[in-house]
Amino acid sequence: MTNQVVLRVILGPDNSQRVVISAGLPSSVAALEAEIQTQCKIMTPFRLQFMDPLFGNDFVNLTSIEEIQDKATLKVVYTVIQPQDQDEDSFSFPSTSAPDVASSSSGDSTVILSSPESTSSRSSWPDLFLVPRFTYDAEIKLEKAHVAFKENGMLLIPDPKLKSDILEGLIQEVVKHTVYPTDRKFDQVAEALILRHPCLKEKGSPSGYAGWKMSLKYKLSNYRTHLRKVGCPEVCVNALKHKPAEKCSPAYDVKRPKRGEVDYCPPFPLGESEQSLETIRIELLSDVKKRNNRDAIKDKMNKTFSLRRQEVIYDAPMISELQERWPALFDPAEINAEFKRITTMPLQSRFLSQLDFLSESLLRVFSKRSGKQGKMLKDLTDRMMVRTCQLSNFFNYQQSSINIFFAQDMTDVSTLNAIEKTTAGVYVAKETPGKDFPDVGIIIEGVVILQDLDNVALATAMLFGLFYCFNMSYPAQLRYTFEVIQKVVMELDPTELSRKAQNLKTKLQ
Known part of the structure; x- marks a missing residue:
């Protein structure tokens, strides 16, 4: 018989x-977290x-259950900001990730993911999915089943009403984060359910939750049908009436968050319509021509976010059309703001701070390259400033075809030809001895869309942000480069990595 285990858990x-x-001790750290969450009544994500x-x-x-034994001392480290009205004994420990310039000024070392620019009622997917409380009668049934399970190991076969209540409660919690969860996220939800309520574990299932996972998928599919009927834009964009007649099938061109977007396709603000927001958009065209008008532009860009986002996702316009309709968006400050509205994460400060945080590891990895590529990386390291060096080396290390080219004269024929052939790239022009490059810009689809940036590192951050702002797919030849920027540097949806990205991440660690 397994011996009883007693643990001391520090909550604050x-x-x-x-x-x-x-x-006795559970078989995994996740199971131990679920047990501590239940007994200590912890309602926010944490790690041990x-x-x-x-x-x-x-x-x-704590990464392995073998590290602890009976009468061990554990500490709960909260991974999000605690609510203001929580018990005064609760507290947040500092995050172990790289510091964020945008949030450090507030005096709290935990990264804050919400902002005035973010109009979303959603939040990013949690590290630890928290099973909500179900209806009152469902909780009574589960409590009785839990007692029976502890006494004699009896598993519960839920009646249709109880199963429906459980699935409904889980789905309502899931849609707070996304209406299109990945297969891995369904696994997390189903596993969290049987860890919170062990009596619901399924006999004959290797994982113990395969049936719950399938039921969740069907339940959410039916719920999306309901959302489409009530006009949820994120679901309506995938309706058959919005697809070309020649390719009118449910599976064709499904548009959903794929890169950690939180507010992918938001509805119009309460009290606003397409006509009222279009009026504000027209006012913006004259506002961008006025001086010292930053606050008014910022406010109107925030109000028209849903109109702009639906236009980008539904119509997929060319960049030239977006420049004509939304000129205010082609500004570093607004790219930062738009990226934060979409992901709830700061762009420029996060990218640059993470790049500095990883600089030592990047230089170590680059120094181990040999042969022709190793010599090229060393030459770049010797002659370029640190951030630009890291990025140039990174693109070469990834064997990416992104262009970072230098030009003395942007009107030169050879330079113009190079620009026309560039799918996505960064240019550096008018080099001045003893001074940083005064003219750094971004090229997309052969068109210069951003100029007069401070350096290559900032230009790379802006280029990455523009892929989100315009809902553009990463070019095929750049997919690994931007995958690493997204999942390793920015830590947006970092769970599933390609072999190349995982290999570089392992070397950096």
Whole structure:
């Protein structure tokens, strides 16, 4: 028979709790987190640290259940900001990721993902999915089943009403983050359910939740049908009436968040219509021509976000059309703001701080390259400033065809020909001795769309942000480069990486 385990769990300053697990230590860290979450009634995402005797009993992240034993001391580290009205004993530990310039000024070391620019009621997908409380009668049934499970290991076969209530509660929690979860996210939800309520585990299923996962998929599919009927833009964009007649099939050109977008296709603000927002858009055309008008432009761009986003996703206009209709968007400040509306994450400060954070690891990886490519990386390192060097080396390391080319005269015929042939790139012009490059710009589809940026690092951040602003797919020849920027540098939807991206991430660690 498995021996009982007693753990001391630190929840905050002057706040700890004894956790008793009668069945012994769980088989995984995720199962232990679920048990602590249940017994300590923790309602926010967290991770665990254990007291490591190898480092003078300092707390270290818990990655393996073998690291702890009976009477061990664990510490709860919250991964999001605690609500203001939470118990005063609760607290947030600093995040272990790179510091964010935008949020550090507030005095809190935890990255804040919401902002005035973000009009979304959604949040990014949590590291640990929290199972919500279900209806009152469902909770009573589950409590009785939990007692029976602890006494004799009896599993519950839920009746149709109870199963429907459970699925409905889970789906309402899922759509707070996305209406198009990936297969991995369905796994997380179903696994969290049986960890929170072990009596719901399925007999004969290797994972214990395969049936729940399938039921969740069907339930959410039916719920999306309901959302389409009530006019949810993110679902309506995939309706058959919005697809070409010659390719009118449900599977053709499905538009959904694929790169960690939180507010992918928002509805119009309450009290606003397409006509009223179009009026504001027309006012913006004259506002951008006025001086010292930044606040008015910012406010109107924020109000028209849903109109602009639906236009980009539904119609997929050319960049020249977007320049004509939304000239204010082609400005670094507005690209930063638009990216934050879409992802709830700052762009420029996050990119540059993460690049600095990874600089030592990048230089170490580049230095290990040999042969012709290794010599080229070393030459670039010797003659270029740090951030520009890192990015140029990174593109070469990835064997990417992105262009970072230097030109003394942007009107030169050879330079114009190079621009026309560039799918996506960065140019550096008018080099001045003893001074940073005064003219750095971005080229997309053979057109210069942004000029007078400070440096290549900033230009790369803006180029990455523009792919989100215009809902553009990464060019085939750049997919690995921007995958690493997205998932390794920016840490947007970082769970599923290609082999090349995972290989570089492993080397950086």
